[in-house]
Amino acid sequence: MGANGSGNGAAGGWSPGLRESALFDRNAIAEIQRKAREGIYDIRGFGAKRKVPHFDDLLLLGASVSRYPLEGYRERCDTSVTLGDRFAREPIELEIPITIAGMSFGALSAPAKEALGRGASAMGTSTTTGDGGMTPEERGHSDKLVYQLLPSRYGMNPDDLRRADAIEVVVGQGAKPGGGGMLLGQKISDRVAEMRDLPKGVDQRSACRHPDWTGPDDLEIKIGELREITDWRVPIYVKMAASRPYFDVALAAKAGADVIVLDGMEGGTAATQDVFIEHVGIPLLAAIPEAVESLKDLGLHRKVQLVVSGGIRSGADAAKALALGADAVSVGVAAMIAIGDNDPALEAEYAKIGTAAGFYDDWQAGQDPAGISTQDEALAARFDPELGGRRLANYLRAMVLEIQTLARACGKSDVRNLEPEDLVSLTIEAAAMARVPLAGTKWIPGLDEDD
Amino acid sequence: MSTETALEVVDLSQTSVRELNQRLHDAASGGPQAWQVVHPGGLHSIAAGLDAPLDVDIDGHVGYYCAGMNKEATVRIHGNAGVGLAENIMSGSVVVDGDASQSAGATGHGGLVVIRGNASTRCGISMKGVNIVVGGDVGNLSAFMAQKGALVVCGDAGEALGDSIYETHIYVRGSVASLGADCIEKEIGEFHAGELSGLLEESGVDADPGEFRRYGTARRLYNFDIDNAGDY
Numbered sequence: 001m002g003a004n005g006s007g008n009g010a011a012g013g014w015s016p017g018l019r020e021s022a023l024f025d026r027n028a029i030a031e032i033q034r035k036a037r038e039g040i041y042d043i044r045g046f047g048a049k050r051k052v053p054h055f056d057d058l059l060l061l062g063a064s065v066s067r068y069p070l071e072g073y074r075e076r077c078d079t080s081v082t083l084g085d086r087f088a089r090e091p092i093e094l095e096i097p098i099t100i101a102g103m104s105f106g107a108l109s110a111p112a113k114e115a116l117g118r119g120a121s122a123m124g125t126s127t128t129t130g131d132g133g134m135t136p137e138e139r140g141h142s143d144k145l146v147y148q149l150l151p152s153r154y155g156m157n158p159d160d161l162r163r164a165d166a167i168e169v170v171v172g173q174g175a176k177p178g179g180g181g182m183l184l185g186q187k188i189s190d191r192v193a194e195m196r197d198l199p200k201g202v203d204q205r206s207a208c209r210h211p212d213w214t215g216p217d218d219l220e221i222k223i224g225e226l227r228e229i230t231d232w233r234v235p236i237y238v239k240m241a242a243s244r245p246y247f248d249v250a251l252a253a254k255a256g257a258d259v260i261v262l263d264g265m266e267g268g269t270a271a272t273q274d275v276f277i278e279h280v281g282i283p284l285l286a287a288i289p290e291a292v293e294s295l296k297d298l299g300l301h302r303k304v305q306l307v308v309s310g311g312i313r314s315g316a317d318a319a320k321a322l323a324l325g326a327d328a329v330s331v332g333v334a335a336m337i338a339i340g341d342n343d344p345a346l347e348a349e350y351a352k353i354g355t356a357a358g359f360y361d362d363w364q365a366g367q368d369p370a371g372i373s374t375q376d377e378a379l380a381a382r383f384d385p386e387l388g389g390r391r392l393a394n395y396l397r398a399m400v401l402e403i404q405t406l407a408r409a410c411g412k413s414d415v416r417n418l419e420p421e422d423l424v425s426l427t428i429e430a431a432a433m434a435r436v437p438l439a440g441t442k443w444i445p446g447l448d449e450d451d
Numbered sequence: 452m453s454t455e456t457a458l459e460v461v462d463l464s465q466t467s468v469r470e471l472n473q474r475l476h477d478a479a480s481g482g483p484q485a486w487q488v489v490h491p492g493g494l495h496s497i498a499a500g501l502d503a504p505l506d507v508d509i510d511g512h513v514g515y516y517c518a519g520m521n522k523e524a525t526v527r528i529h530g531n532a533g534v535g536l537a538e539n540i541m542s543g544s545v546v547v548d549g550d551a552s553q554s555a556g557a558t559g560h561g562g563l564v565v566i567r568g569n570a571s572t573r574c575g576i577s578m579k580g581v582n583i584v585v586g587g588d589v590g591n592l593s594a595f596m597a598q599k600g601a602l603v604v605c606g607d608a609g610e611a612l613g614d615s616i617y618e619t620h621i622y623v624r625g626s627v628a629s630l631g632a633d634c635i636e637k638e639i640g641e642f643h644a645g646e647l648s649g650l651l652e653e654s655g656v657d658a659d660p661g662e663f664r665r666y667g668t669a670r671r672l673y674n675f676d677i678d679n680a681g682d683y
Binding site: 152153156157158159161162182184185196197198199201202203205207211212213218221222224225228229230231232 | 468469472473476495496499500502514515516519520522534535538539541553554557558560573576577579580595596598599615617618673674675
């Protein structure tokens with residue numbers, strides 16, 4: 001979506017007689033007009049832009065007389081987390097409870113992938129490949145690299161599988177539950193084409209279903225094959241979009257996943273239909289309690305680790321996700337912003353392609369002035385992977401400090417000791433979804449007092 | 452690397468698949484190169500992830516993902532094969548005397564898969580360079596989104612053959628129930644005749660290359676065009 005989609009940012013004061021429709025606001029009108037001109041749905045990147053119940057609707061209850069806080073900056077508050085110790089001989093040991101989500105070489109430039117690896121490694125955490133396989137730069141700069149097994153199997157090979165520190169079987173993505181993907185031809189450089197075994201310039205469709213398994217019973221056998229190929233060395237994650245998390249998580253855990261990665265509807269994407277991004281799936285706030293309940297019902301909470309993603313921006317978001325029962329969070333859009341996406345310093349460049357810093361979401365188009373979501377060599381050359389890596393590390397460091405600050409204030413010596421009891425909700429909707437009481441009450445809509 | 456020529460026999464009624472696969476993987480750095488697996492009993496992931504020019508004979512039926520992601524090894528299955536035979540094969544060859552279930556050779560990047568009997572649905576789905584020769588028929592949606600390599604079918608093909616195909620070459624001797632989106636019949640030129648003859652010879656399948664017809668991409672759906680929306 002270009003300038004039309006950025007209508008909210010347009011100037012224009014109030015004038016007598018001008019009343020904007022709540023339903024047919026400027027975005028809705030512009031989109032109707034665009035459809036009428038072009039006859040096709042809008043494809044874009046980024047994540048959901050609509051307002052949904054979110055972690056902003058929750059508050060943490062700091063300690064007071066009834067609870068005892070820990071001293072900020074002095075008393076230890078552990079942030080490490082182990083992922084995948086259910087079956088794998090070599091689980092992933094993270095120093096912080098924040099990972100970098102899967103993003104492909106192809107969607108992102110090679111220097112951008114390098115920056116993600118550099119930043120994650122500096123902070124002792126993992127980064128993740130995407131559709132299109134593993135590049136040497138990415139492997140070389142990522143101390144802990146999660147290798148995705150996607151339906152397309154572009155670039156999938158057993159050598160990289162054995163080189164990976166964990167394998168993530170991707171069933172779905174929060175931005176498009178039930179949908180596949182498309183890397184448009186303009187982003188298919190010679191290198192991307194070679195890695196994906198397709199001609200240059202051809203739209204590369206990523207299927208919505210795996211080619212060699214179709215249901216949870218098959219998934220169990222597929223996970224078994226991956227363990228056999230890697231001699232049971234590395235953890236196997238299963239990534240899914242948040243739609244019916246109670247059942248989906250139970251089936252994935254029963255199928256033998258070491259780790260569940262749960263991606264809420266707010267989750268980002270390099271390219272998909274706007275109607276998918278905004279209208280399919282459920283918010284992460286609602287998904288985590290269902291997933292945790294599912295794991296608890298199986299006796300597997302904390303044994304099968306839960307990593308959640310989708311709209312995580314800050315240490316506050318992460319702390320609240322952990323308090324709801326997640327073991328770690330994952331960031332994608334925020335990581336891209338941290339390394340330089342939507343940088344106001346590039347305002348003039350954004351204007352040239354009809355958008356503006358803070359609004360740019362045409363990640364599918366390959367024209368990214370920041371050199372991140374592009375395969376254009378000249379644009380990618382603008383991007384400094386060392387600087388990007390430092391900025392990502394800074395961002396993650398600040399997030400961790402925020403999580404620790406909040407956890408200590410709640411009296412926790414480990415960030416994963418945060419719990420639902422530390423939370424209240426500001427809205428009835430968020431109280432019902434997150435299953436924490438409305439602030440100032442004991443009321444959790446949908447739950448009886450006996451629950 | 453030291454190698455041994457003696458035949459190593461593994462009985463899967465006495466030994467786990469895990470132990471077998473570990474020994475086969477360890478053989479990449481030395482040890483027996485010729486293996487015979489008996490009593491496979493339809494177990495899954497037998498000989499998955501091989502990474503050396505081993506020679507493996509399996510006497511009986513195998514379950515899912517036999518010889519998955521194979522590299523360099525030659526695996527012969529003297530029986531039938533379950534779902535995902537030789538999925539994502541990189542090189543080497545996998546030969547099945549009997550029939551193969553769904554998704555045989557799925558996403559394979561290289562090497563050769565030979566199925567002397569029939570193959571079920573989605574044979575060669577998303578294939579990326581592997582060559583597949585089927586002595587009998589293939590089921591619906593075979594060569595779906597197939598990118599590279601060749602699929603040779605000596606019998607008949609089911610519905611939607613080659614749906615959304617990219618650059619894979621398909622050769623069928625018998626009937627085709629229907630072609631999928633963007634898949635059309637094409638002429639067999641000199642290159643393709645040679646490719647077909649070579650694959651039949653390499654796979655040891657007795658069939659007259661002159662009886663085959665070729666199918667491939669029309670390249671109309673390579674870049675999204677709203678005027679083709681009804682064809683997807």
